[in-house]
Amino acid sequence: MGRGAYALARVAVIVRAPARLLWWLGMLSAGIGALVPGLTGRRIGVLAGAVLFAATAAAAFLARRKRYAELAQGASKASRSVFLQDRAVTARNWRRGRRWWLLAAFPAAVGSSFAVPAAAGLALAGLGAGLWAKALWLGTLERRGEALLWVRTEWAQGSPAAGSVSGYLTTGLAAGDAAPGGARRRPGRAGGRAAVSAAR
Template identity: 75%
Template sequence: MGRGSGSRSLARVAVIVRAPAAPLWWLGLLAAGIGAALPGLTGRRIGLLAGAALFLATAATAFTARRKRYAHLARAASRAGKAVFLQDRAVTARTWRQARRWWLALAFPAAVASSLAAPGTAGLAMAGVGAGLWAKAQWLGGLERRTEALLWVRTEWAKGSPAGRQVHGYLTTGLAAGDAAPGGARRPRRPVGRAAVSAAR
């Protein structure tokens, strides 16, 4: 890898981590809201209290999962060559969501249906996963700011997890590369007429 890596498509690590956060958060809250309108077998109070506990547990799990692996890959990252193609933030997020659209589509009705037993519990658990992934993306953004380098992964390696066994390493660029800020958020629009920064610097 490194400068001799050739022409390859790279996706931002933080954008991949952040991609499921919003769907899980909003679908989870919607499912919890619908569930709260149902009495359920346990009753609303017990269901929502259990859901709050699961929210905290799933958020903590999503935030801490594989953090050592992410940190190791970040420390061992090499500089991207100038021939690489940096995938847009929107394309990366859309690709992740499209590959898992059926999973997301099934998770929502399943969370609502579970409210017949414990109102709101599964929905709050879903929202907790979304919150944890958003927090992990912010943590990655902190790593990127401290090292003044954005973290990228080859798109063919990131079809599962951006920190899975199939990922052999990260590549880095300067903070100005691409259209996503540290942490994967949308970068503020640059003033019209300002020269674009080279993607791999």
């Protein structure tokens, strides 16, 4: 894994980062698209969108699950010299690196409604739902193993399950400012910045 100080980002936070944005962009574009008659008509468009929602949600949830599980199984304990990246920083970095793609997805989904109303928007929302479900699944792995999963930030520029990722590192469940699954910790619970310092 390498020695010395380096930054770690939570695997579940990276997976979860685009989920809410994709969901709301998708639902908003689907709502706008449903107002457009389109070439196929609203009924066919919405039905096609429902199928695409299920398909993209399933694809996002199932993609590379075996790879995630293998990396989690082979994870090693993080050294005390590592820097644990905050949840907000991890999510912001992910979105910043893909902002143009995200900005382009919304008008593209709305524009496609002139052909098939609401379908592309529901597909986009399904992608967000699938990623959110995958983050919850990762949270289940973390609770089962009683350890949070982290990845070196320079290894996960594309995906935390990319081929460039040599392995995951683990800390105790109290480390960092995100709960298992990548959600924000609830106020009053163990964790937060004091837990980050204790985990180093």
